[in-house]
Amino acid sequence: xxxxxxxxxxxxxxxxxxxxxxxxxxxxxxxxxxxxxxxxxxxxxxxxxxxxxxxxxxxxxxxxxxxxxxxxxxxxxxxxxxxxxxxxxxxxxxxxxxxxxxxxxxxxxxxxxxxxxxxxxxxxxxxxxxxxxxxxxxxxxxxxxxxxxxxxxxxxxxxxxxxx
Numbered sequence: 227x228x229x230x231x232x233x234x235x236x237x238x239x240x241x242x243x244x245x246x247x248x249x250x251x252x253x254x255x256x257x258x259x260x261x262x263x264x265x266x267x268x269x270x271x272x273x274x275x276x277x278x279x280x281x282x283x284x285x286x287x288x289x290x291x292x293x294x295x296x297x298x299x300x301x302x303x304x305x306x307x308x309x310x311x312x313x314x315x316x317x318x319x320x321x322x323x324x325x326x327x328x329x330x331x332x333x334x335x336x337x338x339x340x341x342x343x344x345x346x347x348x349x350x351x352x353x354x355x356x357x358x359x360x361x362x363x364x365x366x367x368x369x370x371x372x373x374x375x376x377x378x379x380x381x382x383x384x385x386x387x388x389x390x
Contacts, residue, residue, distance in 0.1 A: 231257045231305055245334060246312045252338065253308040257301050264297045311337045331370050345378045349385065358389055 229239060231254050242250065271289050275281040314337060333351040336344075348371055355361040365371065365386055372379050 227251065227254060229254050231301065231308060242312075245336065248334070249308060249311050249336065249338065253304050256304055260297055260300050260304075264293050268293055307338065331368070335370060335374055337374075341376060341378050344374055345382060348375060349382055352382075352386055353389070361386060361389075 229250055231250070234250075239247070239250070268290055272281070272286060275283075275286045280286075314335075333347050339347070352361050352365050355364065365383065371382075375382060
């Protein structure tokens with residue numbers, strides 16, 4: 227896959243962590259989908275201009291400029307989200323990751339997911355631990371989960387507590 231949502235060399239792409247690469251791939255796929263949607267919409271509008279005999283007017287060019295402007299706006303949002311989320315998973319000089327501690331978690335930390343999706347990922351991981359005491363001890367000590375789940379942390383704590 228070609229990555230053109232942000233400028234990265236092949237060496238920089240290879241140096242990304244698994245989570246960062248997943249974030250990059252997801253953002254690139256969304257960008258590609260936006261571009262495809264814009265081209266399809268523009269083609270439909272071009273056909274309408276031909277059928278209504280107004281192709282020589284400035285309507286087509288105006289619509290094209292409008293769609294391209296909206297596309298650039300949406301891509302810029304994706305780009306900013308990608309850079310922010312990748313910085314949360316950036317390795318530091320001592321081998322650990324930044325604020326989220328993504329490398330020391332056994333589950334994927336992806337801030338582009340909804341809170342419900344995050345909850346499900348973390349719940350499934352902790353439910354895979356068979357010993358209830360160990361499960362609760364690990365979950366209670368998981369500082370990443372507290373930040374990652376937000377208000378869902380206590381909900382999951384109560385859920386895991388029912389299986390003790």
